[in-house]
Amino acid sequence: MPSKTFLNLPKEKRESFIQVSLKEFSENNFETASVNRIIKELGISRGSVYQYFTDKLGLWLYLKEHAEKTKMENVQSVNREDFDTFWDYYRELYIKGADFDLLNPLCSKFLYKIAYQESSKEVRKYINNWKIQADQQFREWVQYEQSNGSFNSDISLDMIVHFMITISTSLVELLQNKFLVDFDQHIKNDKSILADNISAYSKAVDEIVSLLSKALK
């Protein structure tokens, strides 16, 4: 989707363009996010943006793909077979998620935003697709694990998946409240929400996993 021109840009310039754009789309909805603010922040001209991308949606789609790819690279290193129980595996996924957040706070915030706070009509269809994929992923996990007794078969699959997704995605918010971390302030400083709280996060994940497994076993 980005033009050849954008891809040929010096890495430094391309990278700062991405970071500033991620920040803008993390702090605003698609509709209220402003190309004007991006170019002002970067000190480049309006025309450049439209030489890199066809339009605002093109830019947004590129950022989405970029952030998803970056996250995947972090998380896909965790393999089920390396863990005895599903819940050990699950815990590790969320620790790796924290690593990702530490390394890429803007990507992380952007993904969180589009998954749970973005409601603009123009981009809704792309997000629905994302949610369906996440649901499918959890569904496969649970179905696979049900054979070895990690999950109570009396509870409907729909409910189990819903329960897990809901709790999983609430981790960020928990930290925000629990440690009174000002998420947006952290983003503005290009700093991860978890930077000062990685051990507290680890503890919270333990507690969550314990509660989840108790509820669903």
Add this chain to the structure above:
Amino acid sequence: MPSKTFLNLPKEKRESFIQVSLKEFSENNFETASVNRIIKELGISRGSVYQYFTDKLGLWLYLKEHAEKTKMENVQSVNREDFDTFWDYYRELYIKGADFDLLNPLCSKFLYKIAYQESSKEVRKYINNWKIQADQQFREWVQYEQSNGSFNSDISLDMIVHFMITISTSLVELLQNKFLVDFDQHIKNDKSILADNISAYSKAVDEIVSLLSKALK
């Protein structure tokens, strides 16, 4: 906040003004919600709105207060002392919540929107306050009930409250996915999301309560 003029309006006109405004603010963020669309839908002039309210924020604040008051009237009829266990009480609260949604789909959607999807800077501070109150309410419940063994004392209060709030507020989304209800479509028809699904909702609440109590006991 609304002017005398607005309060003196014939009930029918005032009511339709509220409904159309609720719809607009339910389908859009504060920033993208458009007074132009509201007046077009109502067939009134631009000046009228600004004779009723000082500005867009004034209108939004009135709608918020109106919706909260309407919800309170529905839910406050449930009393803890009428139920043997906390979970029976809790279940009834959510059934009453469904009643509220049935009777006031637009209020319901609006409240859901501002509590979990509204991220515009101009109104964020008013919403934060709302979230703090909800948290406080749950906290009092849990502390009160911990003395009679409904909640495991090993789990931190923070985590219990977070768990309950998260799951509770996910009910609407669960229905959306589980029954493939198009929420926005329902709202557009002035119809509650639960109208055709009240028994399914009741079942979902039962399942949720069962899972929650198992996890937290």
Add this chain to the structure above:
DNA sequence: TACATTTGTGACAGCATTGTCATAAACGCA
């Protein structure tokens, strides 16, 4: 150096928004 290609620029049109205000219409009452 001289020419070709690529990249950067910012004024501009077109559109949508909010809040204002002078004026018109409707209403209430004597």
Add this chain to the structure above:
DNA sequence: TGCGTTTATGACAATGCTGTCACAAATGTA
């Protein structure tokens, strides 16, 4: 009916946004 008060109107200024395009600057190449 006639007059004073209340309510409704919509043109308007001010602002901000996106996407375009003719032109300028920079870079690569021969």
